[in-house]
Amino acid sequence: MLIFGAAVIINRNPVASALSLVVSFLALAALFISLDAYFIGIIQVLVYAGAIMVLFLFIIMLLDLRAEKLRKINWIASAGGLVVALALIIQIFAVIGRFGAANKPFPPLARHVLSGAEGSTSDDVHRIGLSLFTNYNLPFQIIGIVILVATIGVVMLSRRETR
């Protein structure tokens, strides 16, 4: 997953970047499922690998981005960016190294929680939905408004000017 994640930013060709991003997202969905978050894993595949990547590939094809390869790299800016990223990763490693809970294994889940297991009473989609529509009802509605506004904004932005 990390290899393909790195390939996203190393590739000069935007189409190759987008396809690496798909593989990276699929591997990330596998990691989510390995953490027993089945709903999030499925959503990841549907929304990212499905919808968002189609959008990216469509825009890349639409704009016909081929001039990228002709440009030469601004080495000073690239080196500066890499130095900042290196500092960030060193800090992240230091913080996780000092974090006490980081080297404990995951506690086991109860049997009735695991989807499809013997004696399972409900699956995690059911419980996430319950939490979404009770505790998080207002944020859920706000998210609906956000999507509506985004849709209207996209239509307005990509409309051709007709004077």
Next chain:
Amino acid sequence: MVTLGDYLLVSGVLFTIGFAGVMVRRNIIIILMALELMLNAANLSLVAFSRFHVDPTGAPNYNAQVFVFFIITVAAAEVAVGLAIVVALFRLRQTTHVEDISSLKF
């Protein structure tokens, strides 16, 4: 045995890859992709903590997973708006290179 720290390290490395992409690459579409990588890194560490924090009934903490759901939704909206802006900009300037778009630069 896979520990919480392993997932956090993967998440941190993924976030750094995305950050380096935003800093180094000069193509707006690649920058948007790198932003997606950073959002996903945050999602991964949220889900790892959700699995780590098991409550007395034996269920993982679903609040984090609801939060990840919200993040994915907002990310989808953000990408749609971002790509629409890129298309509008491309129509105006015939470029997606950030150094060609410097009208607002002081």
